[in-house]
Amino acid sequence: MDDWLKRLLAFKEEHELWHEGDCIVVAVSGGPDSMVMLHLLHALSGAEQLRVVAAHVDHGFRGQESKDEAELVRSFAAKLGIPFEATTLDMPSYIEATGMNSQQASRLKRYQFLHEVADRYGASRIALAHHADDQAETVLMRLLRGTGTSGLAGIQAKRRDKNVELIRPLLRINKAELTAYAELHSIPYAIDSSNMKRDYFRNELRLDVLPYLEQYNPQLSASLNRLAEIASVEDQWMQDEASRAFERLVSRSSGTFCELRRADLSSLPVALQRRLIKLILNYLSMETAGLKPGDKADFERIEAIRHAALAPSPTTWQTDAGGGVRFYREYDRLRWLTGEPHLSHSYWPPYxxxxxxxxxxxxxxxxxxxxxxxxxxxxxxxxxxxxxxxxxxxxxxxxxxxxxxxxxxxxxxxxxxxxxxxxxxxxxxxxxxxxxxxxxxxxxxxxxxxxxxxxxxxxxxxxxxxxxxxxxxxxxxxxxxx
Missing domain, CATH: 3.50.40.10 (Phenylalanyl-trna Synthetase, Chain B, domain 3)
Incomplete structure (x- = not known):
């Protein structure tokens, strides 16, 4: 077994990316990253008893170029003897109808198709070709926009999405290595012309900002990946601690009501206070749970709640916590409620x-x-x-x-x-x-x-x-x- 496969298996073991006998849907765009990932997973399929399915999405943005990429992926999958599934989308029309931006809309429809393929084949995993350079860009992008520890953790090697695991086997391999592997093994690939356009923030980071900053640290990409690795482990530990505090300290009812004693909140370190409040909001509101890591409004909202909850003078106070949730401090009792005020345990009719x-x-x-x-x-x-x-x-x-x-x-x-x-x-x-x-x-x-x-x-x-x-x-x- 060559060094590439050993590296991939070591990463798989560390993060439990798949199990023997799994069916994996591989998202293949036609670029070098995803074509190499398809080749590597196919090479491991015998030893790991994997069933591999190639899935390709033509978003309908680039005309003939997109069609050529679809054909490239189809022919390469056929050469490897791998089932191939594809779809062609009319994203411009969908974007016009929904008002979504192109990246959000494309991601939504792409993942929808990948889940459909996974359902069709009974797959438990969807493999995505994010690599170390993508990780560095993500961490830097979040730093520039403002983020917390969760944001610094960057892209996760594995994440549950609906009934499947999204896995990223290439997350510790950089772009140059992937391109070299493709050349070594004569793997065909296409270059997406839109990657050179500076219409997107990520493209500007990759083309301009990272090269400029690398003048001061030639190993910047590796440093950002190391930061993500450290932050990811520490973030998970803090999240586990917050979850234990949630189970131990928070009284709750069917996703509509949470209650906490002020003394219990104040006994926690500040980092856990913030995370516990965020967990409560996540429990009560899908809208709040969907806020991005480090979102400014999210942080300021949590801080406002935390300071009001811990104010030393006895008080009553309430505020909109977002996502249909309202926070009440009633002296030493802290309550988060959903629904209309008269349904929120605060009004009782005469009896x-x-x-x-x-x-x-x-x-x-x-x-x-x-x-x-x-x-x-x-x-x-x-x-x-x-x-x-x-x-x-x-x-x-x-x-x-x-x-x-x-x-x-x-x-x-x-x-x-x-x-x-x-x-x-x-x-x-x-x-x-x-x-x-x-x-x-x-x-x-x-x-x-x-x-x-x-x-x-x-x-x-x-x-x-x-x-x-x-x-x-x-x-x-x-x-x-x-």
Whole structure:
């Protein structure tokens, strides 16, 4: 086995690019890179038990030149005894109809065809001919446009796309080596004339910027590839750490709701704080997940959320997080929600339940609590925030359990007069999204007796002369709210 095949197999083993017996669709444009890749994979097909299929796309931009390239690939695949699939697209018409730019549109339709071929042949891999020079251009392009660590990782050797793996076996081989291999093995290839046009940013980088910068570092391409290699491994490690933090710290529900404690976010290093917020946005919004690595708007949005979440003073705050997601900080609770505000767990319609008897059990699913009413022989000194004793002889029955209404006030122990329930919620730092949900216990005169978990009123206090004690205890309600 020659050195080229050994290099390819070593790269394949390092990144698990394929397994023995796989069917691989090879995207072949007709240029030296893809023609060499087809030749190499064919050379390995026997030892690796691979089925190789050549797939070619004529985008319809260059007339006869494109047709000649299609014929070149077809004849070379026939010479190797490899199945050949091709399509001719009318990209100019498609671009005019969709308003997409030519590169985006071409990539979309090209990948669509490659997936169709993979489905037809039962292929698990699509091989793309990106090489080391492409990697250097990509990293430099992202640097110039502004990027983070994920962007510096450049093109990945392997990436899942729908039901197949996109693999790039040539990613560590440069263009000059590929051209030399083609000459050595008499592999025919075409030169795409559009590669010499400076209409595209990538072409300008390849033709002008990289050659200029290589005056200062002749090994610039190798340096950029090394940077991508280092960044890729470190980026994956940080992403894995962020994923573990996501699983450990974030409460979530069916792609519509995520919640995180402020203390948990602040305990993480800044790098993981940013990545965790991005993971939450990815979980909730495909639009946000599609932002490019290092996208300026993406970074600024995440930073705005992060700074608001970690501000030292207790606060409530909300903002548009993009992609149909809204971020809420409610004191020490951080929430990301999708959907309209009234569907985002922040609004609860009015509800009310009546308690007729001294011994009763009442489920209040809207408030998440069940109320257990019993007669006690005597009042206890300390009942806790979710249990309260009342002098039943001083109460006006029937009692009502409901959520708050405008103007609700409570007679507070130790305070002359009454205080607005709304102001009490603010003082107690009850998150705004919970205020409409929390149940209040009122007597028949509409006086607020108790807010479970928050505050008890000065009405019907028990004392030494109390002989008839009503004990109200709350526990989490297990009833489903339909």
């Amino acid at each position: 009310a339940y009546t308690i007729e008897a001294m011994d009763d059990v009442l489920d209040v699913p809207e408030g998440g609590l069940s109320f257990r009413l019993t007669n006690a022989v005597a009042a206890a000194d300390e009942r806790g925030r979710y249990c309260a004793d009342f002098d039943a002889d001083q109460l006006l029955f029937p009692l009502t359990v409901r959520n708050r209404r405008p103007g609700d006030r409570m007679s507070v122990i130790g305070l002359n007069g009454t205080k607005k329930v709304q102001d009490m919620f603010v003082d107690l730092k009850i998150p705004p999204s919970e205020r409409d949900r929390m149940p209040l216990v009122l007597d028949a005169a509409g006086q607020v007796l108790w807010i479970p978990g928050a505050r008890r009123s000065a009405i019907a206090l028990t004392g030494a002369g109390t002989t008839n004690v009503l004990r109200i205890q709350t526990v989490p309600c297990t009833m489903n709210l339909e």
